[in-house]
Amino acid sequence: EVQLVESGGGLVQAGGSLRLSCAASGFIFDDYVICWFRQAPGKEREGISCISSSDGDGGTYYTDSRKGRFAISSDNAKNTVFLLMSRLKPEDTAVYYCAAGLSGTVVATFPGWHGMDYWGRGTLVTVSS
Numbered sequence: 001e002v003q004l005v006e007s008g009g010g011l012v013q014a015g016g017s018l019r020l021s022c023a024a025s026g027f028i029f030d031d032y033v034i035c036w037f038r039q040a041p042g043k044e045r046e047g048i049s050c051i052s053s054s055d056g057d058g059g060t061y062y063t064d065s066r067k068g069r070f071a072i073s074s075d076n077a078k079n080t081v082f083l084l085m086s087r088l089k090p091e092d093t094a095v096y097y098c099a100a101g102l103s104g105t106v107v108a109t110f111p112g113w114h115g116m117d118y119w120g121r122g123t124l125v126t127v128s129s
Contacts (some may be wrong), residue, residue, distance in 0.1 A: 002026035002118045004098050009123030010099055013026040020083040020123060022098030027118065034081040035075065037113050038094035038125075045097070047111025048072075051081055052103055061110070088127045095122040 008020040020033060035050035049072040052059045060072050071084045081098060099116035101109075109115030 002100075003102060004045045004118055004120035006096060006098050006120045006123040009096060009125045011126045014088060014090055014127055014129050016088050016127075017084065017086045018088065018125060020085070020096055020098075020125075022120060024079045024081070024083045024092065024098075026099060027100065029079040029084075031102070031115065032100040032117075034074065035099050035101065035106060035110060036070075036081075036083045037097045037099060037116075038092075039097070039109045039122075040091075040094040043094075045057060045113045048096075049083065050106060050110055051068060085125070088125075090129045093125060093127050095124050105112050 003025045005023045006020060009016060014019050017042040019031040032048050033052045037045050038048060039045040048070055050061050051072045051074050069087050070087065072081065074081045098120045101116040105115040
């Protein structure tokens with residue numbers, strides 16, 4: 001059974017940091033790109049960042065607006081992807097999801113979410129002002 005389980009969300013003050021984790025199981029981790037998305041109340045789901053363990057040194061890519069504050073990384077031995085979020089703002093409040101997709105499809109569709117094959121249930125991040 002394919003599973004993506006997010007953890008690490010919670011309540012944090014503006015300016016603070018959080019590290020989210022996404023533990024993957026049930027599929028060949030190296031065959032997929034893992035991405036982070038978020039969805040705020042009343043808004044569309046939006047892409048944050050992706051990482052591919054199959055791109056030699058672990059290729060990563062981000063949406064432009066996230067560069068500098070968000071950093072994605074992975075521990076391939078543990079099939080886990082992380083999202084370190086820094087200098088958080090109230091507008092970062094959202095449910096954060098990780099998802100897995102095949103490289104060609106993700107490259108063609110990201111930061112859209114339609115190209116992903118598997119999804120976690122999400123973890124809520126609330127940033128207070």
